[in-house]
Amino acid sequence: MNTIKGNLEILEPFVLDLKKYFEKSRALSLFKRLPLRDETDNAAQRFSEGSYLLSPCGIELNKNECNSLALELMDILKLHLIDRSDEIAAINNLFINEEIIPHKIILNTLKNEGNEIRKQISHSNLSEDLFTFFLVYLARPFREQAATFLMEEVDKLNWQYGYCPICGHWPELGHINSEGGERTLWCLCCNTKWKFKRTQCVFCLNENHEFLEIINPVNEDSYRIQACKKCKRYLKEVRNSDDVTNFPFDKIYLGTIPLDIISENQGYIQESILTVRYDNSNGNELLMYRQKVMKEKINFN
Amino acid sequence: MKISRRGFLGAAGAGTLGGVVSIFGVPKSVKAAEIPEIKTVRSTESTTICPFCGVGCGLIVSAREGKVINIEGDPDHPINEGSLCSKGMALFQIAVNERRLDKVKYRAPGSSEWEEKSWDWALPEIAKRVKKTREATFIAKEDDKIVNRTNGIACLGGAALDNEECYLYSKFARSLGVTYLEHQARI
Numbered sequence: 001m002n003t004i005k006g007n008l009e010i011l012e013p014f015v016l017d018l019k020k021y022f023e024k025s026r027a028l029s030l031f032k033r034l035p036l037r038d039e040t041d042n043a044a045q046r047f048s049e050g051s052y053l054l055s056p057c058g059i060e061l062n063k064n065e066c067n068s069l070a071l072e073l074m075d076i077l078k079l080h081l082i083d084r085s086d087e088i089a090a091i092n093n094l095f096i097n098e099e100i101i102p103h104k105i106i107l108n109t110l111k112n113e114g115n116e117i118r119k120q121i122s123h124s125n126l127s128e129d130l131f132t133f134f135l136v137y138l139a140r141p142f143r144e145q146a147a148t149f150l151m152e153e154v155d156k157l158n159w160q161y162g163y164c165p166i167c168g169h170w171p172e173l174g175h176i177n178s179e180g181g182e183r184t185l186w187c188l189c190c191n192t193k194w195k196f197k198r199t200q201c202v203f204c205l206n207e208n209h210e211f212l213e214i215i216n217p218v219n220e221d222s223y224r225i226q227a228c229k230k231c232k233r234y235l236k237e238v239r240n241s242d243d244v245t246n247f248p249f250d251k252i253y254l255g256t257i258p259l260d261i262i263s264e265n266q267g268y269i270q271e272s273i274l275t276v277r278y279d280n281s282n283g284n285e286l287l288m289y290r291q292k293v294m295k296e297k298i299n300f301n
Numbered sequence: 302m303k304i305s306r307r308g309f310l311g312a313a314g315a316g317t318l319g320g321v322v323s324i325f326g327v328p329k330s331v332k333a334a335e336i337p338e339i340k341t342v343r344s345t346e347s348t349t350i351c352p353f354c355g356v357g358c359g360l361i362v363s364a365r366e367g368k369v370i371n372i373e374g375d376p377d378h379p380i381n382e383g384s385l386c387s388k389g390m391a392l393f394q395i396a397v398n399e400r401r402l403d404k405v406k407y408r409a410p411g412s413s414e415w416e417e418k419s420w421d422w423a424l425p426e427i428a429k430r431v432k433k434t435r436e437a438t439f440i441a442k443e444d445d446k447i448v449n450r451t452n453g454i455a456c457l458g459g460a461a462l463d464n465e466e467c468y469l470y471s472k473f474a475r476s477l478g479v480t481y482l483e484h485q486a487r488i
Contacts, residue, residue, distance in 0.1 A: 003339065180376055180383050181361070181373055181374060181375070181376035181383040182376035182377070182383060183376070197377045198346070198361065198375070198376060198377055199346050199347070199348050199361060199375070199377070209345045209346060209347040209348075210345070212345070212346070213343050213344070213345060214343065214344045214345065214346060214363070215341050215342075215343055216341060216342050216343075216344070217339055217340070217341055218339075218340040218341060218342060258339055261339065262339055262341055
């Protein structure tokens with residue numbers, strides 16, 4: 001029985017509407033004030049140091065576009081997630097009653113203020129999974145537009161870390177090209193893609209194959225989980241010969257929920273998407289992570 | 302088709318935790334009984350070096366339950382960047398091949414038949430014959446110079462031997478006095 005293939009068929013119209021939503025948003029002017037952009041040399045320097053580019057400090061959003069995107073996304077959810085209409089209505093009511101202001105909650109999301117958002121969820125008794133989903137997809141056009149702006153001056157994405165070079169979130173899906181074998185990671189939050197070593201844990205850089213297992217659902221060999229027994233985190237992966245440039249990451253990501261269930265049942269965890277682990281580029285934890293990458297680079301050469 | 306929890310589960314045929322949005326956490330409304338068990342298989346991916354020649358291309362070997370299930374070029378290896386030559390690509394057949402002999406076969410001198418033998422028989426027999434040949438052909442001195450060699454034995458290293466095996470093999474051959482020592486990688 002093909003669980004994932006079945007899911008992908010069901011998801012087709014939903015993903016199509018999401019795609020239209022993203023395409024439409026690209027034509028909008030979402031920022032009143034864009035994030036700060038480094039000069040070319042500085043950006044390259046920041047990449048080599050492992051600092052991601054997007055810093056939401058000082059940004060200002062276009063309130064009208066925030067409202068229209070929130071409405072549009074809400075309509076998509078209402079249309080497709082029919083059995084969660086009560087939960088969607090509860091979120092909708094908060095917007096109508098102005099208990100949640102779109103541009104403020106988007107700003108909270110862009111600033112990775114997970115605790116603030118969770119307080120709101122708890123205070124309003126919202127469905128956490130649904131509201132998180134809503135916020136991540138609502139903030140995505142803003143992150144995408146910021147990413148395009150920040151990358152304008154960068155010639156080549158020379159990035160060798162496991163987290164996203166633009167927004168700092170962990171990847172949510174990996175694509176392995178079955179012809180060349182290379183792995184491309186994908187960030188759900190800003191739709192950025194980057195290459196990363198195939199036989200290494202993205203999260204803790206563990207390379208010992210005895211602690212890094214591949215889990216495949218039976219009869220669905222294209223889909224797999226790379227699970228690290230050291231840090232107990234996992235990454236969903238798809239392996240096929242499709243070109244990664246136009247690969248439908250959203251569809252595959254949403255369709256591979258069974259892989260999340262498998263991973264969770266086996267004791268692996270996923271960090272909250274509302275926060276970033278390394279929110280301070282000078283923090284000790286990030287420094288240790290970078291040192292691991294640099295040490296490995298030196299050993300390799 | 303609209304996405305409903307029941308529809309998504311029903312059409313998918315297995316556990317999806319009730320709709321696409323559950324990826325960010327299990328909805329409280331989903332009962333444990335709604336999550337069917339999904340069968341899985343586990344494997345490992347290890348990196349290694351191709352044994353065939355001196356280039357040293359990187360490989361990724363996938364194994365399941367101790368058996369090799371796939372071998373491919375390592376895309377992150379600086380030498381081959383994922384590509385392999387025709388021999389490297391066929392490396393899987395070294396490990397998994399129904400035509401590969403896994404028992405000792407012996408054909409006695411003058412015989413046209415192959416007999417199956419045990420390793421307990423084969424190893425002492427090989428040692429006995431190597432010793433006999435070496436003693437019969439060993440040259441200790443030539444033109445008053447010590448040479449300590451045997452011309453009666455030649456050694457050919459196989460393509461599928463790894464570095465360490467080749468090292469041991471050449472040490473062993475030199476200790477016998479073998480001078481006809483060759484390896485596939487030089488051919």
